[in-house]
Amino acid sequence: MNTSTPHIEVMRSQLGRARGLGAGQSGTAHWWAERASAASLLPLSTWFVVQMFRLGGADHAEVARWGAKPCNATMLAAVIITTFYHAQVGLQVIVDDYVHGKAHLPARLAVKIVTSLLGLLGVFAVIKLVAGGSSSK
Numbered sequence: 001m002n003t004s005t006p007h008i009e010v011m012r013s014q015l016g017r018a019r020g021l022g023a024g025q026s027g028t029a030h031w032w033a034e035r036a037s038a039a040s041l042l043p044l045s046t047w048f049v050v051q052m053f054r055l056g057g058a059d060h061a062e063v064a065r066w067g068a069k070p071c072n073a074t075m076l077a078a079v080i081i082t083t084f085y086h087a088q089v090g091l092q093v094i095v096d097d098y099v100h101g102k103a104h105l106p107a108r109l110a111v112k113i114v115t116s117l118l119g120l121l122g123v124f125a126v127i128k129l130v131a132g133g134s135s136s137k
Contacts, residue, residue: 030089037086044079067129076126084119088112 051072055063066072091111099107 030093034086034089034093037082037089040082041079041086044075044082047075048079064129067126068132070130073126073130077123080119080122080126084115084122088115091115 051066055066058066067076088111092108095104095107095111
């Protein structure tokens with residue numbers, strides 16, 4: 001009768017073992033982040049497209065008044081933040097899959113910096129719209 005514990009083989013690459021990565025590590029969280037941002041973009045994008053059709057023939061002042069309303073400004077900011085977060089997560093996958101060697105870290109940083117700055121620029125534009133800064137010429 002053998003009382004020793006059974007030996008369990010873990011199917012991971014040598015590089016995965018060295019890095020401490022494998023099934024259930026950062027890949028799972030990343031996968032869920034992509035799906036959650038995509039799922040939240042469905043209603044947000046639908047709202048945005050419907051609103052743009054509604055404002056199709058409006059002049060600048062009417063669109064500015066529409067965007068300055070708290071509910072619309074909040075939804076616009078949510079669309080912008082979620083869109084650029086989703087873009088960052090998706091582009092990170094592309095960099096991880098196709099950029100290797102010394103270029104990997106700078107590429108990842110560039111993706112994060114560019115998407116963050118563009119997202120901040122969009123949110124700043126919404127804040128300026130709410131503050132009434134867009135009405136001056």
